[in-house]
Amino acid sequence: MAITIYGSARSRANRCTWALKEMGVSYDQKALTPDQLKGADYLKVNPQGKVPTMQDGDLTMSESLAINMYFARKYKKLWPASEKDQAAAEQWALWSATEAEPHAITMLVERAFKPADKRDAAKANAAEEAFKPRMEYLNTYLANRKYLIGSDFTIADLNAAACIAAAVPGGFKMESYPNVKRWLDACTSRQAYKDTRA
Ligand SMILES: N[C@@H](CCC(=O)N[C@@H](CS)C(=O)NCC(=O)O)C(=O)O
Known part of the structure; x- marks a missing residue:
């Protein structure tokens, strides 16, 4: 089925x-x-x-x-092989959902989704300030890494990128976090991502 x-x-x-x-x-x-x-x-x-x-x-x-x-x-796809890396995939999913996504979504909603006269600039700016240290953390983590776990794209990357990508149309300048930008671009340039959004 x-x-x-x-x-x-x-x-x-x-x-x-x-x-x-x-x-x-x-x-x-x-x-x-x-x-x-x-x-x-x-x-x-x-x-x-x-x-x-x-x-x-x-x-x-x-x-x-x-x-x-x-x-x-x-x-059995995109799932890391070792127990240790599986635990890391769960850690990144929870980090993405609790630390990153709420701020990314607030920027998106308050700067792009809502009609212009209903947007709350102060709320969006506060979300942006809260998002910055999270991206700083991720930027440092990714300094010598291509992906979040090991050397291949995994479900950890997919889940985190899906949450973080929302910040870009929300006006967040990812260029200030070059390692995050490189990683996010690698994730969102995948054909499956493009097909999903087509
Ligand atoms: N944490 C949930 C969030 C689900 C969620 O809020 N979805 C939105 C659409 S993207 C929704 O259904 N909103 C309608 C509502 O809250 O009434 C998840 O990741 O699945």
Whole structure:
């Protein structure tokens, strides 16, 4: 039975379809209108009324980064081999979700998504200031590394890049963090990423 991903390409569902494309796994994608997102039918699938949700047989999951780690384990793709590196992949996913993404999303929402007259510049600027030390940390970490774990692109890179990339259309100047920029460019120039966003 095919995997179903609920959520459009403009939502966080695109990071799950990015992972599936990297792994060569087919899927059905169901985009939802705002009404459907909060409608009774979808609330039975995900009572939070959020996307993405993933269904694989009798398994229903939310949380995009956890969904991607499920895929990596299940298909044995992009999943580091050693227990130590698997722990690092989980560490990077949690760091991305808690330390990086909230600030990146705030910049994106307050500088690009909202209509111009509804944007809160002070909120966006505060998010930018909070994001800077996180990018400084990542920039130092990546100084002598091509990817986050070992020498190959893994699910850790995919999850972190998906969260951090949102800062760029949010007006964050990644050029000030050259190692992050090099790494992010390497991740987002992958064909599967481009296909997901096409
Ligand atoms: N931590 C969740 C966040 C899910 C989330 O907030 N998704 C947004 C779309 S990108 C959503 O469904 N928003 C609708 C709402 O909050 O009502 C994840 O990574 O999957």
